[in-house]
Amino acid sequence: MKQTAAQQPNRQAFTAFRSSPGVLFWPAVHVLCCLLSAAAGFRFSRLLFLLLFSPSPPSSSSLHHRHLLRQPPPAILPSPPPPHIHPPPPPAAASNGVVVGRHGIRVRPWPHPNAAEVARAHEILARLQQEQRRRYGVKDPRPVLVVTPTYARTFQALHLTGLLHSLMLVPHPLTWLVVEAGGVSNETAALLARSRLAVVHLPFHEQMPVRWHDRHRLEARMRLHALRVIRENQLDGIIVFADDSNVHRLELFDEVQKVEWMGALSVGILAHSQREGEKGQSPLPIQGPACNASGHLIGWHTFNTLPYAKKAAAFVGDGATVLPMKLEWAGFVMNSRLLWREAEEKPGWVRDLDEVGINGEEIESPLDLLKDASSVEPLGNCGKKVLLWWLRAEARSDSKFPAGWVMDPPLEIIVPAKRTPWPEAPPDLAFQVIADDEDHVEVHPSKKTRSSRSKRSSRKKKKREAHVDAQVSDLFNRQEK
Amino acid sequence: MGSGTWILALLVLHSVFDGIYGLEQEVNHRTERISGSAGDVLEDDPVGRLKVFVYELPSKYNKKILHKDPRCLNHMFAAEIYMHRFLLSSPVRTLNPEEADWFYAPVYTTCDLTPNGLPLPFKSPRMMRSAIELISTNWPFWNRTEGADHFFVVPHDFGACFHYQEEKAIERGILQLLKRATLVQTFGQRNHVCLKDGSITIPPYAPPQKMQTHLIPPDTPRSIFVYFRGLFYDVGNDPEGGYYARGARASVWENFKNNPLFDISTDHPTTYYEDMQRAVFCLCPLGWAPWSPRLVEAVVFGCIPVVIADDIVLPFADAIPWEEIGVFVAEEDVPKLDTILTSIPIEVILRKQRLLANPSMKQAMLFPQPAQPGDAFHQILNGLARKLPHNEGVYLKPGQKILNWTAGPVGDLKPW
Numbered sequence: 007m008k009q010t011a012a013q014q015p016n017r018q019a020f021t022a023f024r025s026s027p028g029v030l031f032w033p034a035v036h037v038l039c040c041l042l043s044a045a046a047g048f049r050f051s052r053l054l055f056l057l058l059f060s061p062s063p064p065s066s067s068s069l070h071h072r073h074l075l076r077q078p079p080p081a082i083l084p085s086p087p088p089p090h091i092h093p094p095p096p097p098a099a100a101s102n103g104v105v106v107g108r109h110g111i112r113v114r115p116w117p118h119p120n121a122a123e124v125a126r127a128h129e130i131l132a133r134l135q136q137e138q139r140r141r142y143g144v145k146d147p148r149p150v151l152v153v154t155p156t157y158a159r160t161f162q163a164l165h166l167t168g169l170l171h172s173l174m175l176v177p178h179p180l181t182w183l184v185v186e187a188g189g190v191s192n193e194t195a196a197l198l199a200r201s202r203l204a205v206v207h208l209p210f211h212e213q214m215p216v217r218w219h220d221r222h223r224l225e226a227r228m229r230l231h232a233l234r235v236i237r238e239n240q241l242d243g244i245i246v247f248a249d250d251s252n253v254h255r256l257e258l259f260d261e262v263q264k265v266e267w268m269g270a271l272s273v274g275i276l277a278h279s280q281r282e283g284e285k286g287q288s289p290l291p292i293q294g295p296a297c298n299a300s301g302h303l304i305g306w307h308t309f310n311t312l313p314y315a316k317k318a319a320a321f322v323g324d325g326a327t328v329l330p331m332k333l334e335w336a337g338f339v340m341n342s343r344l345l346w347r348e349a350e351e352k353p354g355w356v357r358d359l360d361e362v363g364i365n366g367e368e369i370e371s372p373l374d375l376l377k378d379a380s381s382v383e384p385l386g387n388c389g390k391k392v393l394l395w396w397l398r399a400e401a402r403s404d405s406k407f408p409a410g411w412v413m414d415p416p417l418e419i420i421v422p423a424k425r426t427p428w429p430e431a432p433p434d435l436a437f438q439v440i441a442d443d444e445d446h447v448e449v450h451p452s453k454k455t456r457s458s459r460s461k462r463s464s465r466k467k468k469k470r471e472a473h474v475d476a477q478v479s480d481l482f483n484r485q486e487k
Numbered sequence: 488m489g490s491g492t493w494i495l496a497l498l499v500l501h502s503v504f505d506g507i508y509g510l511e512q513e514v515n516h517r518t519e520r521i522s523g524s525a526g527d528v529l530e531d532d533p534v535g536r537l538k539v540f541v542y543e544l545p546s547k548y549n550k551k552i553l554h555k556d557p558r559c560l561n562h563m564f565a566a567e568i569y570m571h572r573f574l575l576s577s578p579v580r581t582l583n584p585e586e587a588d589w590f591y592a593p594v595y596t597t598c599d600l601t602p603n604g605l606p607l608p609f610k611s612p613r614m615m616r617s618a619i620e621l622i623s624t625n626w627p628f629w630n631r632t633e634g635a636d637h638f639f640v641v642p643h644d645f646g647a648c649f650h651y652q653e654e655k656a657i658e659r660g661i662l663q664l665l666k667r668a669t670l671v672q673t674f675g676q677r678n679h680v681c682l683k684d685g686s687i688t689i690p691p692y693a694p695p696q697k698m699q700t701h702l703i704p705p706d707t708p709r710s711i712f713v714y715f716r717g718l719f720y721d722v723g724n725d726p727e728g729g730y731y732a733r734g735a736r737a738s739v740w741e742n743f744k745n746n747p748l749f750d751i752s753t754d755h756p757t758t759y760y761e762d763m764q765r766a767v768f769c770l771c772p773l774g775w776a777p778w779s780p781r782l783v784e785a786v787v788f789g790c791i792p793v794v795i796a797d798d799i800v801l802p803f804a805d806a807i808p809w810e811e812i813g814v815f816v817a818e819e820d821v822p823k824l825d826t827i828l829t830s831i832p833i834e835v836i837l838r839k840q841r842l843l844a845n846p847s848m849k850q851a852m853l854f855p856q857p858a859q860p861g862d863a864f865h866q867i868l869n870g871l872a873r874k875l876p877h878n879e880g881v882y883l884k885p886g887q888k889i890l891n892w893t894a895g896p897v898g899d900l901k902p903w
Contacts, residue, residue, distance in 0.1 A: 104679075104797045106657065109734040112742075117742040117743070117822070118746070119825065124748060126829040127712050127829045130833055134836065135708040142704075
């Protein structure tokens with residue numbers, strides 16, 4: 007429990023032999039032992055007494071008693087003799103009480119976890135957590151309606167699976183509205199079928215464009231489409247806009263239960279900053295509600311695009327930083343009754359959904375659905391808690407991947423690594439062709455490839471064999487859907 | 488006609504009380520009332536049930552010592568100091584010793600600290616003896632009963648045996664002069680020389696404000712199954728192992744260091760209190776002495792204490808039914824600890840958590856400043872009140888002497 011001050015090192019052994027004859031003999035031995043200990047570097051005098059006088063391990067001698075020594079200091083300490091010697095009773099122990107003195111360290115023969123017990127412990131934990139949730143968590147949770155725009159592309163499996171698992175862990179009733187650009191595809195349907203959630207898979211008959219700016223716009227229209235579906239079917243619940251590449255905390259789904267009509271959350275923006283002579287970590291940019299000292303909404307923290315002006319990505323998959331819009335949809339949640347045609351106590355500051363988005367009106371954030379943005383409720387301790395992170399990471403738009411990310415049958419060609427060069431220069435991408443036409447797009451992408459190529463060429467010492475990559479790309483073409 | 492109205496009134500009253508009772512039942516579903524062998528006494532109010540007279544000792548017994556080393560206010564033996572302060576301003580204090588039921592002498596015996604902050608008890612017997620000599624010569628009340636209606640707070644490792652090593656403490660035994668007094672101490676072990684009948688066992692001092700600042704939201708899921716932070720081997724004092732904790736802590740380490748359910752280590756993280764709130768079971772094994780502040784921390788943070796200390800007597804054992812709140816594991820059963828803990832039925836675990844959630848339980852383990860109703864100070868006074876009225880053996884006949892003033896080691900007789 008606590009460390010007593012190490013005042014007298016050899017007290018234990020010493021007092022046990024108090025009764026021995028010769029008052030001066032034992033102090034002399036003690037001094038000798040101290041000197042020898044100082045020379046040897048460890049306290050061995052007790053060991054000497056143990057060996058000479060085979061002293062008493064105490065009376066609780068059960069058969070599965072085993073004297074175990076832990077990792078000893080550099081000098082070796084042999085284990086003390088086994089407890090077959092009946093010990094003299096220690097000085098003042100009570101007759102049936104606990105015995106003072108040296109006890110053995112009981113270790114069972116196989117000190118490893120038992121799988122059945124671990125499973126049982128996890129059952130106990132799950133039941134206790136359920137009870138905790140029932141006692142302290144959200145009472146009467148409302149259903150959650152999750153709106154996700156998506157489209158089939160290389161990283162779709164990566165992002166959608168992550169989101170899928172997050173949603174499967176949400177303890178409240180959940181309906182997932184997945185709006186897919188380009189119509190319903192088998193890949194997406196296969197991914198969604200793996201979850202046990204209630205999924206509504208909505209087609210959206212436009213292809214996802216290659217420019218980020220256009221992609222943001224299309225996603226907004228896709229979300230509006232989902233909102234219209236909610237309105238038509240009078241789905242009840244709290245609408246959460248979860249983009250497939252975002253990262254969500256489970257506390258988010260508990261926090262949104264507090265919303266009455268429309269709420270705003272803080273979103274952490276994972277647009278990685280370029281380190282250009284910038285020492286030290288810059289804080290994570292946050293988008294979300296800004297409150298005054300009494301907790302009322304007074305404004306919005308938006309994303310400052312100035313530091314990234316020159317490095318913003320223009321095309322999907324071009325490898326530059328993708329920037330969010332001023333206010334991302336993901337940072338807003340709303341009560342679905344705001345969209346219904348008829349709902350009791352529906353506030354007057356929300357626009358009718360039928361009038362939104364017509365005549366070419368561009369909806370940038372859910373605030374455009376409102377007439378008056380001051381009634382939005384700040385959530386997450388007035389925006390101080392970040393409950394989700396926004397991220398966009400995509401592969402090159404012409405990247406190939408095997409269907410369902412499964413190689414079946416497995417590759418037959420095994421090429422040793424040192425003879426597998428990457429292609430010297432990647433084929434010209436679509437946007438590079440467009441870049442030649444438009445002036446304001448920088449030559450950045452091609453510059454990048456040139457530098458990476460030179461890096462690669464400096465690394466490679468041997469001659470490259472250009473035909474191998476042709477084989478590899480052939481194989482991919484074969485596997486392509 | 489008259490009886491009819493009476494019956495109607497009775498029925499109405501009955502239904503009203505049923506309604507109230509029903510509400511109470513609902514509230515109590517979350518926590519349960521705690522009643523030990525002495526009954527449902529945790530929330531008793533001691534005011535009016537006893538009177539305590541506090542001796543005015545010279546400040547060399549208390550204030551000067553504290554002034555020399557203010558660290559005494561924060562370590563786990565600080566109860567003696569806070570008890571004194573509490574009694575000075577408590578309504579149970581009386582300035583008239585003739586009407587007092589209990590007498591208290593404030594001697595801070597545990598305030599002589601090493602540079603590391605550990606108390607050295609070597610001068611404590613002499614200090615206590617000197618204080619008792621003082622009160623027996625200046626006031627008549629000690630000699631009247633030879634201390635049987637006096638109480639002292641002795642929170643050190645082995646109580647009034649005044650030593651930190653168990654063998655030495657047993658050898659010394661309880662200080663002769665305190666043989667008739669009531670001892671308020673942290674140490675408690677059945678059939679042990681250093682625990683006399685009628686002692687009141689109290690929890691060690693743990694700083695309440697510090698624990699309050701580390702509270703986390705109660706809906707944070709408890710995901711750690713077993714938690715423990717502390718030493719398993721005391722390398723400085725017991726390098727071969729086997730003496731420290733009677734080998735029990737070492738046994739815990741050797742058996743469960745590879746077990747994923749056991750989050751045990753010697754590392755002391757800054758999130759120690761927060762981690763306890765995320766754990767279901769907290770181990771409270773013995774160390775050099777059987778008691779530990781871990782018990783207090785576990786109760787405050789709602790973690791079920793797993794007490795591994797044979798024959799231990801826990802604080803306020805007559806007011807708190809520890810068997811129903813904690814899990815007791817014999818030292819020889821430590822290798823089977825995982826089997827024992829995973830085979831506890833889930834309803835029993837839920838009930839233990841409900842009992843721990845009772846705020847009066849947590850309050851009874853703490854020494855808040857200023858004192859609050861139901862806290863450890865009040866439990867001590869309740870314990871003293873339960874021992875009243877004094878039986879006839881307390882008062883000595885004139886000329887009768889029981890205590891031997893010259894007994895004990897020679898070194899104790901030196902003046903302090």
